[in-house]
Amino acid sequence: MVTTGFLGHTELPRTLEWRNVDRETFLNEIIPRDRPAVMKGLVAHWPVVRAATQSSQALYDYIRAYDLGHPTETFIAPADIKGVFFYRDDMRGLNFERTRQPLHATIATILAHRDHPNPPAIWAPAASGNDLPQFSRENTIEILGKPVLPRLWAGNAITAPTHYDMSDNVACVAAGHRRFTFFPPEQLLNLYIGPLDLAPGGMPTSMVKVSAPDLERYPKYVEALAAAETAELEPGDAVYIPSYWWHNVESLDPLNLLVNFWWIQSSRGPASPFAALALGLLSITALPASRREIWRRMFDHYVFQTGGDPVPYLPPDRRGMLGPMNPMLENYMRTQLVRSITSSLPAAMREQMQRWMMTAGPSVDSEQAYGND
Ligand SMILES: O=C(O)CCC(=O)C(=O)O
Numbered sequence: 001m002v003t004t005g006f007l008g009h010t011e012l013p014r015t016l017e018w019r020n021v022d023r024e025t026f027l028n029e030i031i032p033r034d035r036p037a038v039m040k041g042l043v044a045h046w047p048v049v050r051a052a053t054q055s056s057q058a059l060y061d062y063i064r065a066y067d068l069g070h071p072t073e074t075f076i077a078p079a080d081i082k083g084v085f086f087y088r089d090d091m092r093g094l095n096f097e098r099t100r101q102p103l104h105a106t107i108a109t110i111l112a113h114r115d116h117p118n119p120p121a122i123w124a125p126a127a128s129g130n131d132l133p134q135f136s137r138e139n140t141i142e143i144l145g146k147p148v149l150p151r152l153w154a155g156n157a158i159t160a161p162t163h164y165d166m167s168d169n170v171a172c173v174a175a176g177h178r179r180f181t182f183f184p185p186e187q188l189l190n191l192y193i194g195p196l197d198l199a200p201g202g203m204p205t206s207m208v209k210v211s212a213p214d215l216e217r218y219p220k221y222v223e224a225l226a227a228a229e230t231a232e233l234e235p236g237d238a239v240y241i242p243s244y245w246w247h248n249v250e251s252l253d254p255l256n257l258l259v260n261f262w263w264i265q266s267s268r269g270p271a272s273p274f275a276a277l278a279l280g281l282l283s284i285t286a287l288p289a290s291r292r293e294i295w296r297r298m299f300d301h302y303v304f305q306t307g308g309d310p311v312p313y314l315p316p317d318r319r320g321m322l323g324p325m326n327p328m329l330e331n332y333m334r335t336q337l338v339r340s341i342t343s344s345l346p347a348a349m350r351e352q353m354q355r356w357m358m359t360a361g362p363s364v365d366s367e368q369a370y371g372n373d
Contacts, residue, residue: 007225009181009210009248015231015239026143030240031265036182036231036247037240039143043172044236046139048259052175052235056111056255059175063154064104066135071100072127075200079118083158083251084209085200094200096121103127103154107255110156114254123155125201126260141170141238144263153258155251162191162206162248163199165241166274167262171249172238176256180231180239181210183224183246190224191246196278210248270330276303279341 018025021039030037043049051062075085077096088095106124113119129136129150136150153160162183171180183191191206199205208218215221231239232252241247249258284295300306302322311322321333338357342350 009225009228009230010179012181012225012228012230015180015182015229017231021143023143023145026240027145031242034242035184036180036229036242036245038231038233039170039238039240041236042143042170042238043139043141043174043259046172046174046236048135048139048174048257049236052257056114056175059255059257060104060107060111063107063132063135066132067102067104068131068133069102069104070131072103072106072124072131074099074101074106075121075123075125077121079120081121082211083121083156084161084211085121085123085158086161086205086209087194087198087200087207091195094198096200103131103152107154107257110154110255113156119156119254121156121158123153123158123160125153125155125160127152127154139174139259141172141261144170144261146263148261148263150259150261153256153260155256156254157256158251159211160247160249161200162208162210162246163201163203164244164246165203165262166243166272168243168265169241169260169262170238171241171258171260173233173235174257174259175235176251176253177235178233178256178258179250179252180233180241181228181248181250182230182241183228185244185246187224187227187246190220190222190227192218192221196281206246206248211250270325271334279337282341 015036015038016033017038017040018030019040021030021042026039030039048059048062052059075096075098077085081095084095086095087093103124106122110119110122113122129152132152135152139150140147162181164185192208193204194207196204208214208221208224213221233239243264251258284292287295301310311319314322316323321329323329334357338354342353342357345353
């Protein structure tokens with residue numbers, strides 16, 4: 001492995017910092033940059049931060065008092081993964097086991113291993129604030145201008161490998177220290193993304209381990225590093241992570257708690273762009289190059305609208321799916337899509353899938369450990 005002669009991830013330029021951030025500063029200075037921004041002390045007043053600053057036991061007691069006790073997804077792995085929740089070396093799965101237990105039970109397990117020299121890696125990612133309603137009422141941020149459901153991330157010294165989320169994010173450190181490494185969205189090619197349908201936290205993830213990059217295998221990662229920046233947060237600090245920014249997050253203490261707020265600031269359509277990518281892979285990638293090229297132009301014209309309004313010559317109310325969306329049109333398009341993608345399935349499966357997709361569909365939670373909506 002080559003690891004000399006390049007900037008280590010801890011030596012990168014620092015993410016810009018703000019102090020005393022209020023909603024105006026957030027809206028007028030931070031969001032328009034469309035880059036990560038550290039907001040020092042944004043949540044230093046939070047009851048959970050005060051409890052964590054007092055002691056780990058006080059933090060546990062605080063969470064225990066408010067946790068309704070619903071099981072939440074929890075990842076556990078032996079010490080030899082060195083805290084990095086990742087792919088297995090043979091890529092035939094992930095290097096951890098999943099279980100479900102209440103958040104407070106996970107914190108108790110972490111504390112029980114606290115003085116162990118080689119504890120297992122333990123991580124409860126994205127526990128829902130709905131399972132701790134009083135917590136969610138007491139620890140809020142004003143800068144978003146509306147209530148947003150918090151998610152709690154508790155773990156020992158673990159690493160969330162480099163991934164992006166489709167939601168914007170304000171991530172607040174409640175306990176322990178966290179090091180973020182950020183890469184701009186356009187570094188996609190230099191980050192060597194793993195399989196789109198198998199990723200440690202559900203979202204597309206870089207194959208490069210930030211703490212020990214294999215530059216022989218992933219040489220262009222050096223270019224990603226040249227565009228990267230880093231931030232180390234302490235309890236009470238927060239960081240704004242714009243959607244699609246790749247981030248690797250290292251929890252640095254024996255007990256760490258992050259509370260994040262995923263929200264969507266820009267307008268968006270009623271379906272997921274990620275689903276469009278999957279459908280593109282199903283329908284276009286296998287076509288001959290000349291046909292793919294036709295579709296590339298079709299997408300540029302209709303979807304990306306690189307030439308502006310694709311149908312200025314049609315009256316606005318006669319544009320069908322090229323016009324403004326409304327619930328009837330949206331339902332019609334969904335029905336057509338479901339028919340089209342299920343048509344080649346065996347009858348029983350097709351009927352079951354059509355019933356499922358046209359009624360409830362998967363719940364947001366089951367799809368989105370990492371905000372893949
Ligand atoms: O800090 C962590 O454990 C991961 C958090 C994260 O990936 C996020 O807030 O999007």
